[in-house]
Structures are given as structure tokens and as C-alpha cells.
Amino acid sequence: MRITSKGQVTIPREVRERFGLLPHTEIEFLVEGNTVTIRKSKTSSKRGRGLVEQMRGRATVRMSTDEIMKLTRAE
Numbered sequence: 001m002r003i004t005s006k007g008q009v010t011i012p013r014e015v016r017e018r019f020g021l022l023p024h025t026e027i028e029f030l031v032e033g034n035t036v037t038i039r040k041s042k043t044s045s046k047r048g049r050g051l052v053e054q055m056r057g058r059a060t061v062r063m064s065t066d067e068i069m070k071l072t073r074a075e
Contacts, residue, residue: 003009011021019040021027026041063071 028041030037
């Protein structure tokens with residue numbers, strides 16, 4: 001296997017299936033001496049929470065959930 005000019009590699013299907021590496025799965029690289037290991041990121045499930053926390057308290061209009069849903073539905 002070779003690294004492309006963009007630094008990309010293709011993970012073989014058998015490896016992806018065995019370890020559950022689906023599209024958009026976050027991975028991390030571990031470097032120990034001259035060895036590089038990839039694994040599923042343990043922090044990937046926290047990404048959504050971080051985004052929500054960044055947005056919390058930023059709304060400028062006070063509306064109920066029902067009012068917002070009414071705006072998003074065509075009537």
C-alpha cells in the first residue's frame with residue numbers, strides 16, 4: 001500500500017469490516033518509537049456535545065419549540 005501525494009491511504013475492506021471503521025468514523029494515530037498505530041477515537045462521541053455546548057445560550061430570539069416547528073413546516 002502506498003500513501004498518496006495528499007497523504008491518504010486506503011484501509012482494506014477486510015480491516016474496515018473487522019474493526020467497524022465506517023465512513024465518518026473518527027480515528028486517532030498513536031506513535032510509539034518507530035511504530036504508528038491507528039484506532040477508533042475514544043473521544044468521537046463527545047464531538048456533538050462540544051458543538052452543542054458552544055452554541056448553548058447564543059440564540060437571540062425567545063421562541064418555544066412549538067413556534068420553531070411551526071416555522072419550519074409548510075402549511
